[in-house]
Amino acid sequence: MSGIGLALGLIVLAIIVRLLPTYYIGLLTEALILGIFAMGLDLLLGHTGLPSLGHSAYFGAAGYTMAILSLRLQQSSWVSASAGLVVSLIIAAIYGLLALRTSGVYFMMITLALAQVLWGIAFGWRSMTGGDDGLPGIARPELRALFPWSLQPPANFFTAVLIIFVIVVAALYVLVRSPFGYTLHGIRESEARMACLGYHVWWHKYVAVLIAGGVAGIAGILFVYYHGFVSPAELSLVLSAEGLLMVILGGSGTLFGPALGAIVVVFLRNLISAYTERWLLILGLIYLLVVLCAPNGIVGAIRARLPGWLDREAEA
């Protein structure tokens, strides 16, 4: 029943969006894309307890790979988008090996350093990446076999992003309730207990890093198609930190919280940038406010006031 309700709600959303000005459709599209990014990051931060401060690495690596393949090598969007996803997984596989040797604050530092390596390459290798100017002119694909409408109109592109968003949410929903998802929660709570129970903790964390990297890759590809442009900002510390803020603002370890956080951050940034250029300062203040007033984020605060709503499901 709730599945049908949800489906109807999504269809209504897709229709209502068509009535909005193009500008707001764009904001919603960006919010959904960054929502995918934040939910992937939350798999590490909220569910597994791994604070990654370099999650933009997978987002940007996928975006750059796709942009370079389609602009410099004239590959089809199928090839360049799949290659983007594969590269984000490969980077996650390599970075996971290095970063999982540490934990806690050291994990944050090493993920930050590893992401900065990619940022440095994108910034410095002008002939390939365009350096600071980035790579403009990436055309949105036409995927008529899957999606019978053109992706050029903003409302249509929004619908396509919404479909992918729903697929990612559904996959993560199933994942966190699966036996494997439970092991991630166990690792967050006590690695020592998990090891004593017989779990190969490292391996579970590694799979989580791969999945989170792949999800960030999907978001990165959508983001670059949305803007038609990729720049070092997509690999930057700012994006990684914004991702963390979305997760914490919405509520880490809750499935929809990070997506909610993404919507709030995107709309606030847009609103505030009308008045000041000091967006990062405001972002920092919001972060402080959330940590002080609602340490469990928006979803956590709602749960505290409405016990039972969106609460942990009764088992068995």
Add this chain to the structure above:
Amino acid sequence: MTSLSIEGLSKNFGGLQALHDLSLEIQPGERRAIIGPNGAGKTTLFHLIGGQLSPSSGRISLFGREVTKLPPFRRAALGLARTFQIITLFLDLTVMENMLLAVQALDSVRFVLYRPLTGYRNIVSQARSLLEQWNLWEKRRTLVRHLSYGEQRQLEILLAVAQMPRVLLLDEPTAGLSPVETQQVVAMIQHLDPSITVLLIEHDMDVAFQVAQQITVLHNGRLLADGPPEAIRKDSTVAEIYLGVE
């Protein structure tokens, strides 16, 4: 075959010799208490057996298989389970979630990503029957951090039991418990499958003498005495250094 065998085990922390050349042979189904004053090396011994620490020298074998260099999760797969002096549970998960993690630990479903755990009836019903048996079923939806200390201690032992261990290490299972809770934990230990080998560290002499058939006394990292409770009670050196009798 011995279930747990320790040969010449030593552990140094820098200049401190926490354990010195300790050898023990423990038979299947044996209930043995490790006693000794603070700093005797009891918890160090458990960390070495569990794999939380690695020894400076010596060998540890489980059922004839050397495990000295194996990580904790491999030892768990060979049938070793343990509790910690400081309760180690999943505090922000519910009682039921804690149990489910213990029950599925050695089942291949732990790698399944695409089906809800609660859909695995055998795992859920096994977790349920253990909780019902020890009166924690009513609390299944409670977060572990909201349980009383005694209930947490019981749950920790229950998680270890859910692993269906062949060797169970209990590090001070009754420390900090009320007399009633202590008797509940004693009952749990006494109700364990008699084929399980149980090693426990215990400061409460009544408990040690109640559940153990063998007592090992450690002092300054060395084996001081070893034998059945009556013999240990009568041992004059043990009385002198540990039981406080002049």
